[in-house]
Amino acid sequence: MPPRPARRPPTVEVLRLGHRAGRDPRLSTHLALAARALGAERMLLHPPDPDLAKRVAAVSARWGGRFEVVGCPDWRAAVRSFDGTSVHLTMYGEPLDRVAPRLRRAKRILAIVGGAKVPSAVYQLADLNVAVGHQPHSEVAALALFLDRVIGLPGPGAWPGARAEIVPMARGKRVRVPGAP
Amino acid sequence: MPPRPARRPPTVEVLRLGHRAGRDPRLSTHLALAARALGAERMLLHPPDPDLAKRVAAVSARWGGRFEVVGCPDWRAAVRSFDGTSVHLTMYGEPLDRVAPRLRRAKRILAIVGGAKVPSAVYQLADLNVAVGHQPHSEVAALALFLDRVIGLPGPGAWPGARAEIVPMARGKRVRVPGAP
Numbered sequence: 544m545p546p547r548p549a550r551r552p553p554t555v556e557v558l559r560l561g562h563r564a565g566r567d568p569r570l571s572t573h574l575a576l577a578a579r580a581l582g583a584e585r586m587l588l589h590p591p592d593p594d595l596a597k598r599v600a601a602v603s604a605r606w607g608g609r610f611e612v613v614g615c616p617d618w619r620a621a622v623r624s625f626d627g628t629s630v631h632l633t634m635y636g637e638p639l640d641r642v643a644p645r646l647r648r649a650k651r652i653l654a655i656v657g658g659a660k661v662p663s664a665v666y667q668l669a670d671l672n673v674a675v676g677h678q679p680h681s682e683v684a685a686l687a688l689f690l691d692r693v694i695g696l697p698g699p700g701a702w703p704g705a706r707a708e709i710v711p712m713a714r715g716k717r718v719r720v721p722g723a724p
Numbered sequence: 725m726p727p728r729p730a731r732r733p734p735t736v737e738v739l740r741l742g743h744r745a746g747r748d749p750r751l752s753t754h755l756a757l758a759a760r761a762l763g764a765e766r767m768l769l770h771p772p773d774p775d776l777a778k779r780v781a782a783v784s785a786r787w788g789g790r791f792e793v794v795g796c797p798d799w800r801a802a803v804r805s806f807d808g809t810s811v812h813l814t815m816y817g818e819p820l821d822r823v824a825p826r827l828r829r830a831k832r833i834l835a836i837v838g839g840a841k842v843p844s845a846v847y848q849l850a851d852l853n854v855a856v857g858h859q860p861h862s863e864v865a866a867l868a869l870f871l872d873r874v875i876g877l878p879g880p881g882a883w884p885g886a887r888a889e890i891v892p893m894a895r896g897k898r899v900r901v902p903g904a905p
Contacts, residue, residue: 567750569748570751573861573864576859576860576861576862577861581865602860606860634890635892635899638879640877640879671894672893674880677880677881677889677892678890679757679761679783680757680758681754681864683864684758687862687864687865687868687869688877696869698858700858709816709858711858712816714853715847716847
């Protein structure tokens with residue numbers, strides 16, 4: 544009997560709620576870049592912020608991959624119509640390490656991350672409410688650990704379509720064009 | 725022969741460089757709260773920001789533990805005099821998963837996190853330069869994954885001295901006074 548093929552990790556989309564374009568562009572940018580670096584497919588941003596989407600698109604153009612930020616005017620509809628498992632990250636939820644094995648068997652996951660004040664409807668609309676630790680901290684940290692548990696931390700190497708790639712080293716910085724010596 | 729006692733995880737302090745009190749208080753706050761929630765002992769902040777330290781102290785007063793933010797006027801001296809292993813988190817460094825086993829055997833670690841522009845001297849002063857993924861992302865995400873690999877994600881339960889504790893649940897929010905029913 545042929546060996547069972549290794550399971551593909553789930554595809555993960557991120558839904559960022561409560562973005563305030565004027566007040567915290569940097570936090571949502573960090574969230575988007577962490578989502579991209581840790582293997583998410585895209586981030587839905589509510590409310591939409593075309594400037595932020597453009598900045599993140601520039602990162603993908605240089606460093607590769609197909610991650611993008613997409614404006615999401617109606618987040619409730621996005622959660623309801625999502626064809627997979629929706630997971631709200633909140634310090635009040637079930638421990639991550641208890642649900643992670645189940646999540647790794649999912650095909651598609653929508654990871655919902657709010658700011659300080661998320662509408663309470665999220666707790667009802669999401670399939671799961673999951674806590675990454677049970678202390679107040681940061682949605683950026685929570686999303687990073689969530690993606691790590693579900694997808695795993697990507698290793699070195701150029702991403703598809705990249706114009707630049709890092710060569711890991713003990714001291715200093717080295718960036719090269721993929722394929723170049 | 726008695727069983728060998730389980731190894732204690734290293735104590736970790738965080739040194740945050742390039743904080744800009746006017747511009748990104750929220751990012752440094754997220755960094756401090758992630759450091760606290762994921763088991764670091766304290767965060768040295770350069771340049772110092774007493775307001776931020778006070779806000780984080782209020783979190784520790786409510787949720788327990790002894791984490792604090794300490795102003796650090798001279799970061800070079802802090803790194804040079806650190807009595808343990810100093811680790812600069814940078815996307816240009818060695819892969820985290822390669823050095824993590826060695827780090828877990830350390831007694832004391834200083835995790836150095838910069839903002840977008842870190843002084844190049846950091847690369848020389850730190851004992852190790854370590855990459856949490858090899859893509860641009862967020863120092864909050866990088867620190868979270870670093871602490872997870874070195875210390876591990878804390879489970880539920882009240883922290884010492886806490887006035888509040890979360891009771892994990894599938895839907896909704898529950899906070900109780902530790903020891904109360």
